[in-house]
Amino acid sequence: MNFDTSEEQELLQDTIGKWASSECPPVRVREFFDGEAPHDPSLWQGLCEIGVAGLVVPEAHGGAGLELIDLALVAETLGFHGVPGPFLGHALACVALAHGGSPEQQRCWLPRLASGEVLGTVALAESGARWLPADWQLRLDGGALRGAKRFVPSGEVADLLVIGTAGGGLALVESRAAGVVAKSYPGVDRARRVADVAFEGATCEPLARGAEAAARVRDAGLVLLAADAFGAASRLVDMAVSYAKTREQFGVTIGHFQALKHQLANMAVEIEPARGLFWYAAHAFDRVPRDAERFAALAKAHITERGMQVARDVVEAHGGIGFTWECDVQIWFKRVMFDRAWLGTPSLHRERAAKLAGW
Amino acid sequence: MDLSYGPEYESFRAEVRGFLDAHWPPKGTDAERPKAERVRRFREQAVAAGYLLRWIPRAYGGSEQPNDALRASILREEFTRVRAPHEPRGIGMMMLVPTLLEKGAEWQKQRFVPPTAMDEMHWCQGYSEPGSGSDLASLKTRAELVGDEWVIHGQKIWTTNAVGADYMFCLCRTEPDAPKHAGISYLLVPMKQPGVEVRPLRQMNGGADFNEVFLTGARAPKDHIVGSRGEGWLVSRATLKHERAGIGNAEVSLMMFAGLVQLAKTSQRGGRPAIEDPEIRQRLAALEGYVRAHEYSGYRALSRAARGKDVGPVALMTKLVSTNIGGEVAKLALDLLGDEGLQDPTSQGNSELGLPGVWRSWVSQYMYSLGVATAGGTANIQRNVIGERALGLPRDYYADRSSGR
Numbered sequence: 001m002n003f004d005t006s007e008e009q010e011l012l013q014d015t016i017g018k019w020a021s022s023e024c025p026p027v028r029v030r031e032f033f034d035g036e037a038p039h040d041p042s043l044w045q046g047l048c049e050i051g052v053a054g055l056v057v058p059e060a061h062g063g064a065g066l067e068l069i070d071l072a073l074v075a076e077t078l079g080f081h082g083v084p085g086p087f088l089g090h091a092l093a094c095v096a097l098a099h100g101g102s103p104e105q106q107r108c109w110l111p112r113l114a115s116g117e118v119l120g121t122v123a124l125a126e127s128g129a130r131w132l133p134a135d136w137q138l139r140l141d142g143g144a145l146r147g148a149k150r151f152v153p154s155g156e157v158a159d160l161l162v163i164g165t166a167g168g169g170l171a172l173v174e175s176r177a178a179g180v181v182a183k184s185y186p187g188v189d190r191a192r193r194v195a196d197v198a199f200e201g202a203t204c205e206p207l208a209r210g211a212e213a214a215a216r217v218r219d220a221g222l223v224l225l226a227a228d229a230f231g232a233a234s235r236l237v238d239m240a241v242s243y244a245k246t247r248e249q250f251g252v253t254i255g256h257f258q259a260l261k262h263q264l265a266n267m268a269v270e271i272e273p274a275r276g277l278f279w280y281a282a283h284a285f286d287r288v289p290r291d292a293e294r295f296a297a298l299a300k301a302h303i304t305e306r307g308m309q310v311a312r313d314v315v316e317a318h319g320g321i322g323f324t325w326e327c328d329v330q331i332w333f334k335r336v337m338f339d340r341a342w343l344g345t346p347s348l349h350r351e352r353a354a355k356l357a358g359w
Numbered sequence: 360m361d362l363s364y365g366p367e368y369e370s371f372r373a374e375v376r377g378f379l380d381a382h383w384p385p386k387g388t389d390a391e392r393p394k395a396e397r398v399r400r401f402r403e404q405a406v407a408a409g410y411l412l413r414w415i416p417r418a419y420g421g422s423e424q425p426n427d428a429l430r431a432s433i434l435r436e437e438f439t440r441v442r443a444p445h446e447p448r449g450i451g452m453m454m455l456v457p458t459l460l461e462k463g464a465e466w467q468k469q470r471f472v473p474p475t476a477m478d479e480m481h482w483c484q485g486y487s488e489p490g491s492g493s494d495l496a497s498l499k500t501r502a503e504l505v506g507d508e509w510v511i512h513g514q515k516i517w518t519t520n521a522v523g524a525d526y527m528f529c530l531c532r533t534e535p536d537a538p539k540h541a542g543i544s545y546l547l548v549p550m551k552q553p554g555v556e557v558r559p560l561r562q563m564n565g566g567a568d569f570n571e572v573f574l575t576g577a578r579a580p581k582d583h584i585v586g587s588r589g590e591g592w593l594v595s596r597a598t599l600k601h602e603r604a605g606i607g608n609a610e611v612s613l614m615m616f617a618g619l620v621q622l623a624k625t626s627q628r629g630g631r632p633a634i635e636d637p638e639i640r641q642r643l644a645a646l647e648g649y650v651r652a653h654e655y656s657g658y659r660a661l662s663r664a665a666r667g668k669d670v671g672p673v674a675l676m677t678k679l680v681s682t683n684i685g686g687e688v689a690k691l692a693l694d695l696l697g698d699e700g701l702q703d704p705t706s707q708g709n710s711e712l713g714l715p716g717v718w719r720s721w722v723s724q725y726m727y728s729l730g731v732a733t734a735g736g737t738a739n740i741q742r743n744v745i746g747e748r749a750l751g752l753p754r755d756y757y758a759d760r761s762s763g764r
Contacts, residue, residue, distance in 0.1 A: 001429035003362050003658035004666070069360055241750045256753045258739075261746035268745060269676050269683070276655030277648065283360050295651070302648025350644035351637070359620070359634045359643065 003279070009070060013077050015050060020081035026328050029191060032084040033331055038184045038193045039157040044085050045116070052087065054114025056094050061110035063094070068220055069282040072227040076278070079231025079339075082331055084191035086119055088224060088342075089153030093120025095220045096162040096170055100213020105172065105205070109160060121158035122217060123149035123197050124343070131344040133168035133214040138199070140165045140206065145173065145199035151342060155195025156184035162207070162217070163199075169210030170217070177202050189338035191331065219285055219292055221343050222300035226278040229339035232332045233271045233307035239329060240264055240317040247319075260317060267313050270306045278303060294356040301346035301353065307336045362658065368429055375437045378408050383443040398444045402477060410434055411446050412476050415456065420473030428661045435610075450520060451475040451482035455528050462594050463585050471526075471547070485515040485529030485548070485572060486595065493740050495530075496540045496592060500574060502531035504581060509533075509546055511554070511577040517734070521557045521570035524550045529574075534589045543591035547583040554578060564726040565705030609650075609657040609677075612684045616650045619643070619688050619695075622721065626695040633695050646687050653680050672749035679741040682732040689728040692721045700725075 005013075023046050032040050047053065055071050057063020064070075071091055078087055094113050097106055097120075112118040125131050126138060127150060138147040149155075149163065161173045161180070173180060179202035184195040207213055241264055244255035254260055281299035284291035311333040315322040322329050340346065364372075382404050384390065385397050392400065405411040406422045413431070415421020424430075438445055446452065456475055459468050474480035491498040500513025511531055521527070527548045534542035548555070554577030559567040586594040623643060626633040633639050657677075660670045693700045699718035702708035704726075708719070732738050746752045 001362060001368075001427055001658075002662050003360060003428075003655065004662040004668070005360065009360075241752065244752060253753060255746075256755065258743070258755050261752050261755070262739065262742040264750055264752065265679075265742035265745035268672060268750060269679055272672050273656040273676060273680050274648075274652040275673075276657070276659045277652040279360070279659065280362070280651070280655040283362065288362070298644065298648055298651060301644065302652060305645070306648075346645075347641060350641050353644045353647070354640040357620075359623075359640060 003276075003283075005073065005279075009073055012070060013073050016047075016052070016074055016077045017081065019046060019050060020077065020083055024081060024083050026082065026331075029082045029084060029331060030328065033190045038195075039086070039154060040084060043083065044119070047083075047085070047087065048116030053090060053116040054094070054110075056091065056098060057110050057114040058098060058106075061106055061114060063110065063114040067282075067286040068095075068223060069279065069286055071220070072223050072278060072282040075224045075227035076231035079228035079335065080235045082191060082232065082235065082335060086121060086154035086158065086192075088192065088221070088228070089121030089155075089158065090119060091224060092122040092217050092221050093158075093160060093162045096122065096207060096213045096217050099216040100170060100207045100209040102208035105208060109172070113160070118159045119154065119157060120160045120162065121153050121155060122221075123152040123155065123161050123163045124217075124221075125150045125152075129344065129348075131348075132218060133164060133211070136164040136166055136168060138163065138165050140169075140171060140204065143203055143205075144179070144201045145171065145204050146201060148196060148198045150196050151187065151194045152182070152197050153192055153194055155197050156182045156193070161197065163204065164214060165206070165210070167211075168214050170207040170214050171204040171210065172207060173199070173202050173204040177204075179203070187338065189334045191335060192338055215293070216285075218343070219296040222296040222349065223278060223281045223285055225339040225342060226281060226296075226299040226303040229304045229307040229336050230271065230274055230278055232335045232339065233303075233310045236307075236311050236314040236329065236332050236336075237264070237267045237271060239332070240267065240314040243318055263313060263317060267310045267317075270310050271303075274299075274303045274306060294353055297349040297353040297356065300343065301349040304336065304340035305346040308340050311336045362429070364429065364433075368433060371430055372433050372437065375410065375434060378405075378410065379437060379441050379443055383441055399477060399479075401444055402446075405443075410438075415460070415472065415476055419460070419468050420476050426661065426664070428658055447476070447478035449478075449481065450484055451480065454484060455482050458528070458594060458597050459585065461597050464582075466582075467547070467585065480526070481520065481524045483518050483521040483524035483527045483550070483570075483572075485518060485527040487517045488514060489516050493737060495595075496543065498530055498532060498543065500529070500531050501535065502533050502544065502546055502579075504533075507581045509548075509579045509581065509583070511546070511548060511574045511579065513574050515572040515574070516560075516569075518557075518570045518572045519568050519734070521550070521572050522559060526550060527555075527572065528585070530591050530595055533591075537589055540592045541589050543595075544588050545585040545591035545594040546579050547585065548574075548577055548579045552577060562726075562730060564723040564730075566723070566727070568730075609654045609681065612650050612653050612681050612688075615685060615688045616647060619646075619692055622692055622695050622717070625717075626697070628695075628697075639691075639695070642691055646684070646691065649680070649684050649687070653677075653684060656680075672745070675741075675745050675749045678735065679738055679745065682728070682738060685728040685731055689721070689725045693725050696721055 051064055054063035055066050059065035097109050113120050159175055161175055163171045163173055165171050179200040181198045182195045184193055187194045244260055245253055247254050278299045281295040284295045315329055321327050383401055409422045409424050412421035413424035417423045456472055488498050502509040502511045527550055529546050529548045530543050531546050532542050533544040554575050556573040558571045560569045561567050623634040623639055628636045656673050660673055663670050696718055699713045702718050704719045704723040747754055
């Protein structure tokens with residue numbers, strides 16, 4: 001029994017953490033957050049050079065052949081540093097192809113996804129909070145798609161879209177194909193831009209084992225959101241703690257006061273123990289099939305909900321400055337808002353967890 | 360990362376089953392011995408096989424096995440399945456033995472660890488006093504060396520299991536002129552002597568686990584001190600650490616949660632099983648998030664500790680996390696009980712309302728969970744510890760001034 005990260009995994013987190021500290025410090029995050037560009041190619045390029053784009057792509061197709069736990073550790077680190085960009089959608093597109101692509105589809109796309117030459121994403125949500133495979137209604141008529149998807153990460157800049165279709169399958173569409181219209185707009189988390197994508201008879205190619213892959217994409221997505229929220233919430237707690245150590249009132253730093261000290265301790269207790277939960281959800285996805293679906297739902301519901309409450313508490317702990325656009329707290333606050341809502345709210349996944357327990 | 364029961368573990372399970380088939384319940388002449396003797400004999404056999412007292416060195420009666428949470432959980436499952444005796448659980452095993460192993464003199468380990476580990480010597484903890492709760496280091500119970508003995512005067516309170524204890528590990532002021540933290544020693548005081556009087560305290564749930572202990576010229580041999588004179592505070596920190604740490608708490612949380620789910624399945628709400636009610640399902644799943652986080656953080660902490668790696672701040676959080684869970688479980692249980700929550704847990708109540716055994720234990724638990732949150736350092740003291748030691752926040756302004764540190 002060894003429920004701990006390996007040296008390689010610690011090195012991976014460390015490498016990305018160091019890269020983020022030097023290439024993507026808060027000032028750079030804010031620059032993108034405040035800007036209008038839908039994508040920062042140089043940041044994504046930096047991550048591709050570390051190998052992030054192909055982490056879960058099998059080695060035979062030019063990837064690192066790692067597991068979801070490794071991807072989740074990366075998501076935690078990116079969340080902690082608030083790194084903007086298309087990681088989530090791209091990672092899930094890789095999961096879809098790795099778990100459901102035909103040999104030919106894999107040969108065609110995986111090497112280019114792994115190198116970062118092709119940017120992938122997933123188009124899942126339909127209006128009315130239809131996030132899950134059973135809810136999808138997008139029709140596939142004779143190989144052509146008609147309908148629309150919402151909140152597609154990097155939907156305007158991705159090259160390849162993996163699309164959820166009626167019946168719970170998946171299909172591939174190239175964004176430059178005729179009949180694909182992507183319209184980016186500012187979502188609440190400006191670090192991870194989303195788009196509405198309309199399909200007006202666009203030609204698509206169904207994924208060979210689409211239904212199977214759709215369930216894997218759902219579970220992987222839930223785990224990655226939980227991991228990202230864990231990282232972001234940990235950063236928020238750090239911000240509040242360091243503010244308490246520097247801000248002075250009544251002649252001492254405010255961290256001296258028990259009222260605030262206890263609030264900060266409560267925040268840490270809400271978040272830090274949840275590390276084991278997203279680890280296990282990822283581990284179950286990789287190795288314990290009977291727990292995979294249920295723990296992905298539990299981890300997403302728990303960590304994004306607790307992370308959101310902590311984010312609110314962190315704003316309060318900062319006093320007036322915490323409520324300003326100028327304070328970095330808002331950037332991570334909104335990151336957790338994204339993690340909480342994308343793929344469905346905590347209550348949806350708690351009900352799923354209840355059902356999956358046989359309650 | 361690997362939590363699965365691989366073939367190595369499955370063969371360990373088979374080995375444990377074979378042992379239990381042979382030894383519990385006892386066979387032949389062993390079966391005719393009195394119960395205490397049967398239990399003792401079984402425990403000795405289980406220690407010899409390496410199944411009990413795995414964390415205690417052989418020199419002190421343990422089986423000295425590598426720390427392995429999966430083997431430990433297989434042992435727990437298999438022992439529970441055939442109702443075989445586990446390790447004794449109590450204050451002596453939870454707190455004194457780890458402290459002695461870390462800080463005790465050689466003769467103290469040899470004399471006190473083996474009988475405690477075999478459930479033949481029982482302990483209580485003499486820390487809190489009426490005037491010294493959260494500010495424990497202000498304690499006033501005095502011990503003076505008279506010839507070859509410590510002579511002790513003072514009063515302890517909230518002393519769990521003082522009735523029936525053979526010894527108390529007791530914090531006493533031995534250096535009255537030293538600053539408050541540096542004037543305390545950690546003494547091992549025999550309980551069965553004229554200078555010790557125990558008075559049970561009745562709790563709000565009707566039980567009497569806690570006591571007052573009056574020390575009026577109580578005596579302890581000169582060498583019954585752990586660490587040196589004036590080092591008692593440091594030694595007591597080691598004990599508190601053991602009280603807070605460990606995955607044991609997550610096991611309790613998991614058991615309580617399983618009991619709660621069972622209660623939700625057997626209770627009614629709006630004419631159907633409560634477990635089908637959307638609100639109850641939401642609350643159960645939300646609570647399970649905490650329980651599972653606690654469980655897997657525990658596995659992570661154990662794995663890291665076993666490899667000598669830093670466990671990080673969770674080690675300081677275990678107690679608060681598990682008592683928070685205990686409180687939430689108790690609150691949801693009371694909602695599930697409905698009218699049965701009006702019953703008095705200290706009496707038979709109205710037998711037409713539900714099964715007395717079920718409501719009595721949950722109503723009692725509703726109150727008892729608050730006692731657990733207070734014992735071993737209140738929840739607010741836990742928050743101080745987390746704030747100061749895990750987050751590195753400064754000590755409380757007023758505490759700083761009064762401690763003279």
